[in-house]
Amino acid sequence: MHLFYQPDSNLYELDEEEARHSSKVLRLNSGDIIYVTNGKGTLQKCVLNIQGKKAGYEVLESQIIERRPFSVHLAIAPTRKAERNEWMVEKMTEIGVERIDFMLTEHTNADTINRVVNLTRLNRIAAAAMKQSQQHYLPVITIGNKYEAFVKGVTGSEKLIAYVPDHNKVEHVFSKVKKGSGTTLLIGPEGDFSEKEVSLALDHGFSTVSLGPTRLRTETAAVAGCHAINLAQNIL
Structure with missing residues (x-):
């Protein structure tokens, strides 16, 4: 087709x-x-x-075409290289994602945000990925969201933050997904979230989750998290 x-x-x-x-x-x-x-x-x-x-x-x-009965929402601190941000948008769109928000965290270089996140180009890449994967809904993409305001504003979904404290074990994101409901997953920047940011997320109903036993780059973590949520929704 x-x-x-x-x-x-x-x-x-x-x-x-x-x-x-x-x-x-x-x-x-x-x-x-x-x-x-x-x-x-x-x-x-x-x-x-x-x-x-x-x-x-x-x-x-x-x-x-009716929307699927669940939604996947990724909020990500962008990497410092445009091609990596573009790659993750392409792959998450192919896998299935309803919304992608690029956010500013304490460890995000705000001065480079416009250089590495081009909304027009990202929408074009997402459109191509939507067609290639035979889908009919284009994900909503936003940029420049401030972390604190974003975390406080998330409602109506399972709220997760990809963060594993030192010497602690947390459940894999796969096990935290609720069948037939929305899931919002926060992915941190290079250097990870600050302790203050993690505390803020926990205070607003987010749960910490793991993406596996290895340390992942931001773009890899976003794609891995998106895939895990979709997989959980389709096989649980």
């Missing part, structure tokens, strides 16, 4: 990049069947009409 992304369900035309991909990469022709999603659950079966560099389409059928 050839799936394309058009956020405006009433436009009936692929954007320039999608149009080029349809004709030059996929070698589709007028009359071919394509599917178009708006990233908000609408899926349209369409017939393609290529005219020069433009690719319009006529909608044959339209349906709403």
Whole structure:
């Protein structure tokens, strides 16, 4: 199934990049069947009409794809390298994530946030990953959230923070997921959360969890946590 992304369900035309991909990469022709999603659950079966560099389409059928009965929400202190932030967004989208919030912690370099987290580019990467993995909901991505305000504002989900105190053992995130409900997982920066930040999270109902026996990079931890939550929801 050839799936394309058009956020405006009433436009009936692929954007320039999608149009080029349809004709030059996929070698589709007028009359071919394509599917178009708006990233908000609408899926349209369409017939393609290529005219020069433009690719319009006529909608044959339209349906709403229901959201899954649980949600995965990752809040992450961004790494100092843009490509690592982009990689984690791509992989989490492929696995399945409803929301990704990049937050500022005590150990986050606020001066570099705009250099390493480009919201326009991240949304484009997420859209490509959504199509590649045959999904119909684009994750919400935000940047610049201050840690304290974010932690205080989380409601309506199982609240977890990836943090293992020295010489202590905590349960793996897999065992803390509640079937059919939302899960919010906090992932710290290089250098981890400060003791003050951990205490704040615990005071607001978060539970500490492990992501395994080895120390992970921020981007690896985010993807591992996202996968563990999805796995728990699908097999428990």
